[in-house]
Amino acid sequence: MTRRRFLASTAAASTALWASPLLGQGRPRVVVIGGGAGGATAARYIAKDSKGAIDVTLVEPTRRYYSCFFSNLYLGGFREFESLGHTYGTLAAAYGINVVHDWAVSVDRDKKTVGLAGGGSLAYDRLVLSPGIDFRPGSVRGWDLSQQNRMPHAYKAGSQTQLLKAQVAAMRQGGVYCMVAPPNPFRCPPGPYERISMVAHTLKQSNPTAKILIVDPKAKFSKQGLFEDGWQRLYPGMIERVGPDFGGDKVEVRPGSMEVxxxxxxxxxxxxxxxxxxxxxxxxxxxxxxxKAGWVPVVPHTMQSRADGNIHVLGDASQQGDMPKSGFSANSQAKVCAMAVRGALTSSKVFPARFSNTCWSLIGTDDGVKVGASYKATDEKIAKTDGFISKTGESAEQRKATYEESIGWYAGISKDIFG
Ligand SMILES: Cc1cc2nc3c(=O)[nH]c(=O)nc-3n(C[C@H](O)[C@H](O)[C@H](O)COP(=O)(O)OP(=O)(O)OC[C@H]3O[C@@H](n4cnc5c(N)ncnc54)[C@H](O)[C@@H]3O)c2cc1C
Structure with missing residues (x-):
C-alpha cells in the first residue's frame, strides 16, 4: 500500500433595442448581467410576468451559452457537444427582452448605470447580477489562466470542455489523468467527481490501463459514498484520491513538464x-x-445584495446559506428574485420565498444518483428544510430511472431558462 489511498482497492443577436429612445420610456428598467442559468431565468420571468410593464435588458457576451450542466456527460460520450448550446433568440423575440451581446465592465451604483465594453451605458432601476464564477488567482501554485490550454479547468463550459475531451482521447496507453480538485465553496459540489466517473468510463473503453489521480484539498466531498461505491464496482483499480491527510492540500503544478x-x-x-x-x-x-471571500452576501427573501438594495445577485456569485452552487439553485433563486423585482417596481404581490435543488450525477451507463433539498428564506440565510439522497445498493432499474429523470430535468430547465 502506498501512502496514498487507493479507493478501488480499499475503498438574436442584440438588435440594440436598448439604445432605442422609443422603447423603455416611462417603464421601470431592469438590467440583467449574465445570460446563464440565473440571469436568463430572471430576465425571462420578469419580462413574462410583468407583461411588458418592465423594460428588461440582458447583457451577455456570448451568442451561444454552453451549459456546464451535462458537460461531464459529453466527456463521457453520453451527450453531443451541440446539445449543450443555447441561444437568446426566443428571449428576444417571444419575451421582448433587449439582448445585448457585450461585457458589462463597470457599475456606477450612485448613478445606477452599467458601462459596457463596447462603450455604451445602460440605466437601471434594479440591476440583477448573475455572472457565475471566476478563479481565485494564485490558488494552485504554478497555474494561472495563461496555462488553461495546457492544463484546462473545463469549469466554464465551451472550448475548455472540448479541449479536455480531446486531451483524454489523445492520452497514451497506460497514461495518467490528474484532477486538482477545488476547495469549498465551488460551483457544483458533485461536479468534479461526476467528471472523474465520466473520464473513467471513457478510459475504460479506450485506454483500460490508464490511471486517474485526484488531488483534493477537502477531507470529504458531495455524494462521496455513492461515488466511491460506483468507482469500486465499475472502475476497480483505476482511481486514486489523495486527500489533505496525504498532502492533497499542498499541490504545485508544472505545466511545462506536465508534473504535479x-x-x-x-x-x-x-x-x-x-x-x-x-x-x-x-x-x-x-x-x-x-x-472578503469574494462572494456577494444577499438577503434570502429577495436575493438583494446586503450592500446595495438596488442590486439582486443570483446563482454561483451569491453567498446565501445552505443551497449548493448549481444551475438548479440559480434557476430557483432567479424566480424568487423576479417576484421581488416585480413587487418593488410594479407593486405586484410577493409571496414567501421557497427554493429547491436537485443535483443528479451519472457514474456509468444508466447508473444515475441524486441529492436534493427544499429551502426557505430566513432573515439570516436560505435554510434547508428537508432533503433526500440516493442510496448505495439501489437496483439497476432505480439507477436507470434516476438517470432518465435527469435527462427530463435538463430539457425542462433549458426551456425554463431560455424559453
Ligand atoms: C462540470 C460541471 C457540471 C455541472 N453540473 C450541474 C448539474 O448537473 N446540475 C446543476 O444544476 N448544475 C450543474 N453545474 C453548475 C452550474 O453550471 C452553475 O451552478 C450555474 O451555471 C450557475 O448559474 P449562474 O447564472 O450563476 O452562472 P452561469 O450559468 O455561469 O452564467 C453566468 C453568465 O454570465 C456571463 N458573464 C460573466 N461576467 C459577465 C460580465 N461582466 N458581463 C456580461 N456577462 C457576464 C457569462 O458569460 C455567463 O454566461 C455544473 C457545473 C460544472 C462546472
Whole structure:
C-alpha cells in the first residue's frame, strides 16, 4: 500500500433595442448581467410576468451559452457537444427582452448605470447580477489562466470542455489523468467527481490501463459514498484520491513538464485538469459588493445584495446559506428574485420565498444518483428544510430511472431558462 489511498482497492443577436429612445420610456428598467442559468431565468420571468410593464435588458457576451450542466456527460460520450448550446433568440423575440451581446465592465451604483465594453451605458432601476464564477488567482501554485490550454479547468463550459475531451482521447496507453480538485465553496459540489466517473468510463473503453489521480484539498466531498461505491464496482483499480491527510492540500503544478508535485513528491502526468478555488464573477467585485471571500452576501427573501438594495445577485456569485452552487439553485433563486423585482417596481404581490435543488450525477451507463433539498428564506440565510439522497445498493432499474429523470430535468430547465 502506498501512502496514498487507493479507493478501488480499499475503498438574436442584440438588435440594440436598448439604445432605442422609443422603447423603455416611462417603464421601470431592469438590467440583467449574465445570460446563464440565473440571469436568463430572471430576465425571462420578469419580462413574462410583468407583461411588458418592465423594460428588461440582458447583457451577455456570448451568442451561444454552453451549459456546464451535462458537460461531464459529453466527456463521457453520453451527450453531443451541440446539445449543450443555447441561444437568446426566443428571449428576444417571444419575451421582448433587449439582448445585448457585450461585457458589462463597470457599475456606477450612485448613478445606477452599467458601462459596457463596447462603450455604451445602460440605466437601471434594479440591476440583477448573475455572472457565475471566476478563479481565485494564485490558488494552485504554478497555474494561472495563461496555462488553461495546457492544463484546462473545463469549469466554464465551451472550448475548455472540448479541449479536455480531446486531451483524454489523445492520452497514451497506460497514461495518467490528474484532477486538482477545488476547495469549498465551488460551483457544483458533485461536479468534479461526476467528471472523474465520466473520464473513467471513457478510459475504460479506450485506454483500460490508464490511471486517474485526484488531488483534493477537502477531507470529504458531495455524494462521496455513492461515488466511491460506483468507482469500486465499475472502475476497480483505476482511481486514486489523495486527500489533505496525504498532502492533497499542498499541490504545485508544472505545466511545462506536465508534473504535479504533491507535498514535495513529483508525479508525471499526461492530462491535468486544474479546477482552482473560486469566487464571484469579477463584475461583482467591480460593483463593490463582494465580501472578503469574494462572494456577494444577499438577503434570502429577495436575493438583494446586503450592500446595495438596488442590486439582486443570483446563482454561483451569491453567498446565501445552505443551497449548493448549481444551475438548479440559480434557476430557483432567479424566480424568487423576479417576484421581488416585480413587487418593488410594479407593486405586484410577493409571496414567501421557497427554493429547491436537485443535483443528479451519472457514474456509468444508466447508473444515475441524486441529492436534493427544499429551502426557505430566513432573515439570516436560505435554510434547508428537508432533503433526500440516493442510496448505495439501489437496483439497476432505480439507477436507470434516476438517470432518465435527469435527462427530463435538463430539457425542462433549458426551456425554463431560455424559453
Ligand atoms: C462540470 C460541471 C457540471 C455541472 N453540473 C450541474 C448539474 O448537473 N446540475 C446543476 O444544476 N448544475 C450543474 N453545474 C453548475 C452550474 O453550471 C452553475 O451552478 C450555474 O451555471 C450557475 O448559474 P449562474 O447564472 O450563476 O452562472 P452561469 O450559468 O455561469 O452564467 C453566468 C453568465 O454570465 C456571463 N458573464 C460573466 N461576467 C459577465 C460580465 N461582466 N458581463 C456580461 N456577462 C457576464 C457569462 O458569460 C455567463 O454566461 C455544473 C457545473 C460544472 C462546472
Amino acid at each position: 508535485v504533491i507535498d514535495g513528491e513529483v508525479n508525471k502526468v499526461d492530462v491535468c485538469n486544474v479546477i482552482p478555488a473560486q469566487q464571484a464573477g469579477s463584475i461583482a467585485a467591480t460593483a463593490g459588493i463582494t465580501n
